[in-house]
Amino acid sequence: MADIDITSKTMDGMGPHGTKVGLLRVLGPAHVWALGVGIVLVGEYMGWNFAVGKGGAYAALIACWFAGILYTCVAMIDSEVTSTVAAAGGQYTQAKHIVGPLMAFNVGLYLTFAYTMLEAANAITAGYLISVVATMTGYEGALDQRPFIILSILFLAWLNYRGVLATLTFNLVITAIAFVAILVLFVSTSGIIGTGIVQHAALFEGHELPYGWIGVLAAMHFGLWYYLGIEGTTQAAEEVRSPARALPFGTLAGIMTLLIAATLTWYTCSGVLPWEFLGDGVNGSVAPLFDTARLSGSNALVWLLGIGTLFATLASANGCINDASRAWFAMGRDKYLPGWFGAVHPKYRTPYRSIVFLVPIALIFALGAPLDQVITFSILSGLLEYTFMPLNIILFRKKWPMGSIKRGYEHPFHPLPAIVLLCLCGITFFAVFLGYGTQLVAMIGFYIVVSLWFHFWRYRFVNRGAQFTMPWPKPQGY
Amino acid sequence: MAHYSAPKQGKASQLIDVIVLVALTVGALFVPLWLGMAGSTKTVSNPAEAPTWEALGQNAAQAAQYEALGYDPASAHDLILARFDYSFTAGALIAMIVVVVLYYVLLLRFSESEYREVIAEKFGEK
Numbered sequence: 163m164a165d166i167d168i169t170s171k172t173m174d175g176m177g178p179h180g181t182k183v184g185l186l187r188v189l190g191p192a193h194v195w196a197l198g199v200g201i202v203l204v205g206e207y208m209g210w211n212f213a214v215g216k217g218g219a220y221a222a223l224i225a226c227w228f229a230g231i232l233y234t235c236v237a238m239i240d241s242e243v244t245s246t247v248a249a250a251g252g253q254y255t256q257a258k259h260i261v262g263p264l265m266a267f268n269v270g271l272y273l274t275f276a277y278t279m280l281e282a283a284n285a286i287t288a289g290y291l292i293s294v295v296a297t298m299t300g301y302e303g304a305l306d307q308r309p310f311i312i313l314s315i316l317f318l319a320w321l322n323y324r325g326v327l328a329t330l331t332f333n334l335v336i337t338a339i340a341f342v343a344i345l346v347l348f349v350s351t352s353g354i355i356g357t358g359i360v361q362h363a364a365l366f367e368g369h370e371l372p373y374g375w376i377g378v379l380a381a382m383h384f385g386l387w388y389y390l391g392i393e394g395t396t397q398a399a400e401e402v403r404s405p406a407r408a409l410p411f412g413t414l415a416g417i418m419t420l421l422i423a424a425t426l427t428w429y430t431c432s433g434v435l436p437w438e439f440l441g442d443g444v445n446g447s448v449a450p451l452f453d454t455a456r457l458s459g460s461n462a463l464v465w466l467l468g469i470g471t472l473f474a475t476l477a478s479a480n481g482c483i484n485d486a487s488r489a490w491f492a493m494g495r496d497k498y499l500p501g502w503f504g505a506v507h508p509k510y511r512t513p514y515r516s517i518v519f520l521v522p523i524a525l526i527f528a529l530g531a532p533l534d535q536v537i538t539f540s541i542l543s544g545l546l547e548y549t550f551m552p553l554n555i556i557l558f559r560k561k562w563p564m565g566s567i568k569r570g571y572e573h574p575f576h577p578l579p580a581i582v583l584l585c586l587c588g589i590t591f592f593a594v595f596l597g598y599g600t601q602l603v604a605m606i607g608f609y610i611v612v613s614l615w616f617h618f619w620r621y622r623f624v625n626r627g628a629q630f631t632m633p634w635p636k637p638q639g640y
Numbered sequence: 641m642a643h644y645s646a647p648k649q650g651k652a653s654q655l656i657d658v659i660v661l662v663a664l665t666v667g668a669l670f671v672p673l674w675l676g677m678a679g680s681t682k683t684v685s686n687p688a689e690a691p692t693w694e695a696l697g698q699n700a701a702q703a704a705q706y707e708a709l710g711y712d713p714a715s716a717h718d719l720i721l722a723r724f725d726y727s728f729t730a731g732a733l734i735a736m737i738v739v740v741v742l743y744y745v746l747l748l749r750f751s752e753s754e755y756r757e758v759i760a761e762k763f764g765e766k
């Protein structure tokens with residue numbers, strides 16, 4: 163048994179190279195919940211409805227639940243590994259200790275790009291929402307959304323630069339408001355209070371499964387968007403006061419919250435908006451909950467859901483900047499990327515260079531690409547990451563069997579969640595292939611090229627044994 | 641295993657590494673976009689010549705919602721009738737599977753060789 167206690171509240175021994183020098187430990191379980199749900203809740207406010215476009219309303223519901231199973235497996239696996247490998251970089255650091263450097267480099271990139279693209283998608287939606295509000299309040303002509311996109315990203319990057327506690331406390335508040343807005347819309351439109359306006363049977367008539375069962379498979383592509391980013395809770399591992407308690411609790415509470423929010427969102431929107439309009443997130447419904455409120459006839463709901471949408475996009479973009487910068491920082495600290503990125507701000511204790519560097523990357527995508535392309539880029543990076551997770555947990559249990567090291571949380575039914583996750587990832591690859599095959603191949607082509615670049619060039623700048631910073635015994639089989 | 645000392649990387653070299661990575665990233669998204677090959681395009685394969693809600697396959701409830709959203713049959717025509725084309729060839733599917741599997745095989749094999757070095761230096765040879 164290793165001599166370091168992961169359940170310690172004062173020191174988990176996971177600082178870089180066994181030191182205590184790292185990011186500031188100030189976060190609790192509520193912050194972890196807010197980070198996870200805050201990133202993801204925007205998925206209910208925009209983007210998920212592309213699943214309706216790919217297969218129809220019922221297909222989107224089936225995708226919602228299957229994606230929910232996929233993410234439950236992700237949360238279970240993640241909770242075990244992260245509560246044991248509690249260091250900045252999340253899955254990147256896990257991969258480094260369990261699978262190997264090249265896998266870690268790829269996982270670090272998955273994380274960075276999944277979150278940076280999600281941040282870009284959020285900024286696009288915020289810009290759209292502000293333009294709609296401008297029109298509703300009497301502005302004539304088309305409002306230029308670009309200044310609002312730029313300002314959103316710059317403001318949140320500044321907030322992240324200043325400190326993680328303020329950032330995630332801000333997230334906690336605006337995430338809670340956005341979640342309550344979904345509940346209020348559901349209660350107001352479903353007939354629980356007053357007259358309901360949902361009419362599923364009439365709106366689905368003749369369009370139950372417009373593409374047949376292949377549409378159900380295809381819908382899994384954007385079904386991931388309901389939950390994408392919940393695994394980001396692990397990025398706060400080095401900044402929580404008690405990783406063994408806060409990370410599993412915050413992550414599992416987060417996935418339960420999202421399962422409820424996703425189902426309520428589907429029920430409300432599909433019962434009010436025709437599926438063709440709902441399913442086209444570019445020319446039709448960019449913000450479906452907001453559009454549903456517009457048809458409710460209640461100005462109060464319109465304002466509430468408008469504010470909810472804006473808060474959800476800001477909370478998500480905020481969390482994304484937090485997570486992407488931690489992954490980039492962790493890779494810089496290990497010299498997987500230039501060491502310049504591995505610096506911590508002397509006063510705010512944040513990875514400030516990584517935060518600043520990723521701002522223009524997010525802006526390039528937010529200002530230069532359509533929403534569905536940006537979302538697909540994010541989903542693909544997430545999907546590659548989820549495919550890594552089953553391999554990760556299987557190798558983790560094999561190299562350090564139960565009892566050989568102290569785990570903060572042990573997930574049940576191993577290896578069933580890993581097998582289910584792997585199967586669902588395979589289905590989702592096929593779903594992306596249906597309609598977005600070129601982008602899938604381009605994306606994997608990118609990862610193959612950067613993998614070769616890392617293995618044959620970049621890795622020479624990385625010290626070998628020093629990468630392994632966990633106080634664990636030698637893995638079995640080596 | 642002998643201790644490996646990583647060379648110190650100069651600032652210019654660090655800068656080049658970052659530029660390469662950013663260029664590859666931006667290229668991965670924008671090159672398919674520029675070539676017009678990215679994403680799926682919905683097309684209207686069977687347009688309605690004189691669009692009415694009935695011709696567009698909409699019942700009264702569906703038509704009422706479209707009207708509440710500010711559409712008429714003409715403006716809703718493309719939105720309602722556009723469809724994805726999910727037909728594919730076995731060759732394209734096999735190519736996709738091969739690319740994905742090759743990628744993970746490459747990752748695991750190279751990672752394993754690097755990992756053995758790490759463990760050997762950290763804990764000593766077996």
